[in-house]
Amino acid sequence: MKTFKGAIILVSHERYFVNNICNKTLEIYNRNVTFYKGNYNDYLNFKNERAERLKQEYADQQKKIKQTEDFIDRFRYKATKAKQVQSRIKQLDKVERIELTDTESKIHFKFFDTVHSGILPIKVKDISKSFGNLNVLNNISLEIERGEKIAFVGPNGAGKTTLSKIISKRLEPSKGTVELGHNTFLSFYAQDVVDNLTLENDPLTELQEGDPQSTVGQLRKILGAFLFNGDEVFKKIKVLSGGEKSRVGLAKVLLTKANTIILDEPTNHLDFESKKILQNALIQFNGTLVIVSHDVDFLTPIVSKVIEVRNHKLKIYYGGIEYYLLKKEEDNSEEVNSKTINNEANKLNRKDQKRIEAEKRQKQHLLTKDLKTKVKNCE
Numbered sequence: 001m002k003t004f005k006g007a008i009i010l011v012s013h014e015r016y017f018v019n020n021i022c023n024k025t026l027e028i029y030n031r032n033v034t035f036y037k038g039n040y041n042d043y044l045n046f047k048n049e050r051a052e053r054l055k056q057e058y059a060d061q062q063k064k065i066k067q068t069e070d071f072i073d074r075f076r077y078k079a080t081k082a083k084q085v086q087s088r089i090k091q092l093d094k095v096e097r098i099e100l101t102d103t104e105s106k107i108h109f110k111f112f113d114t115v116h117s118g119i120l121p122i123k124v125k126d127i128s129k130s131f132g133n134l135n136v137l138n139n140i141s142l143e144i145e146r147g148e149k150i151a152f153v154g155p156n157g158a159g160k161t162t163l164s165k166i167i168s169k170r171l172e173p174s175k176g177t178v179e180l181g182h183n184t185f186l187s188f189y190a191q192d193v194v195d196n197l198t199l200e201n202d203p204l205t206e207l208q209e210g211d212p213q214s215t216v217g218q219l220r221k222i223l224g225a226f227l228f229n230g231d232e233v234f235k236k237i238k239v240l241s242g243g244e245k246s247r248v249g250l251a252k253v254l255l256t257k258a259n260t261i262i263l264d265e266p267t268n269h270l271d272f273e274s275k276k277i278l279q280n281a282l283i284q285f286n287g288t289l290v291i292v293s294h295d296v297d298f299l300t301p302i303v304s305k306v307i308e309v310r311n312h313k314l315k316i317y318y319g320g321i322e323y324y325l326l327k328k329e330e331d332n333s334e335e336v337n338s339k340t341i342n343n344e345a346n347k348l349n350r351k352d353q354k355r356i357e358a359e360k361r362q363k364q365h366l367l368t369k370d371l372k373t374k375v376k377n378c379e
Contacts (some may be wrong), residue, residue, distance in 0.1 A: 014295060021039075023038065025040055117288065120143055121184040122144040125178075128140070129162055137163060137173075152293075153293075161265075164190070185260065186258055186261070187261050203232075207252060250270075261290070262292075263290070282302050283301060305319070
């Protein structure tokens with residue numbers, strides 16, 4: 001897309017992707033459309049600066065209004081000040097009042113406190129998985145420690161989702177074993193989670209059935225974080241869009257008492273604000289977490305270990321997303337340098353070969369010339 005010469009209109013919630021492609025941002029908010037120069041980060045910075053400036057202007061205006069109102073109240077019934085009072089009243093009527101828009105979400109929630117699992121909540125030993133003739137995972141072993149927050153990354157089709165389903169006991173491996181440790185209570189969210197929703201339920205009822213101990217207020221607060229406000233919590237699940245159904249499923253995971261959570265592409269249908277709310281909740285979660293995702297900005301403050309699934313194997317990076325990206329860049333540079341060296345070596349080899357062939361031809365020429373001379377002398 002960066003090399004494309006035409007115009008691009010991109011609708012996306014992938015902040016990292018948007019920042020690398022776009023040079024203008026269009027905001028649709030409160031039935032208004034506003035253009036901003038720059039990428040999404042530039043838009044946020046400008047918006048924050050404008051909000052701070054507006055707060056200061058609002059404070060200054062409120063101070064002046066208060067002074068004017070105090071003057072009116074003090075001299076309202078004093079005949080000598082009647083004209084001034086009327087003038088101030090007219091001034092107040094003409095003032096265009098600055099209104100502050102509350103852009104910061106008031107919705108915050110966290111996972112329920114739960115019992116600790118054993119030291120190794122998940123242990124994978126020598127697993128392989130094939131679908132017919134297609135080999136996805138080959139002889140993989142992995143131990144996940146209590147409290148770790150791990151990202152599964154890799155190209156599409158490499159087996160990230162397959163691995164997440166195997167370790168959550170939703171899919172049987174072709175060979176090998178998966179063991180859940182002592183006191184491991186596991187919850188799983190995947191893109192196909194809508195299959196488990198009761199279509200005749202509304203979102204509120206669906207959450208109530210999953211956690212009857214929570215109050216309606218608590219459940220509505222969580223649903224509000226996933227864009228279900230007002231009467232929207234009473235819409236039948238069967239009439240919801242695919243994205244809305246996915247958000248209901250994700251809300252159910254947030255109600256879980258699990259100490260080990262596996263999330264497969266949890267941000268696919270979330271806007272920036274909902275992703276931020278989920279992100280903050282996962283940062284505070286004190287259990288074990290595995291996230292399958294391509295969303296760099298979402299993963300960065302959460303995970304401290306990255307496991308790349310590629311070519312049927314796992315490669316573990318003992319650091320966060322930024323460390324992983326740095327190591328991948330270094331690996332790619334080494335690969336490019338290696339290819340360059342090989343190409344140079346090939347060039348040198350070809351050059352040497354040509355030189356050797358030239359020397360051979362020269363020797364043959366001299367030998368032939370010497371023989372011709374001897375034959376001539378004999379004649």
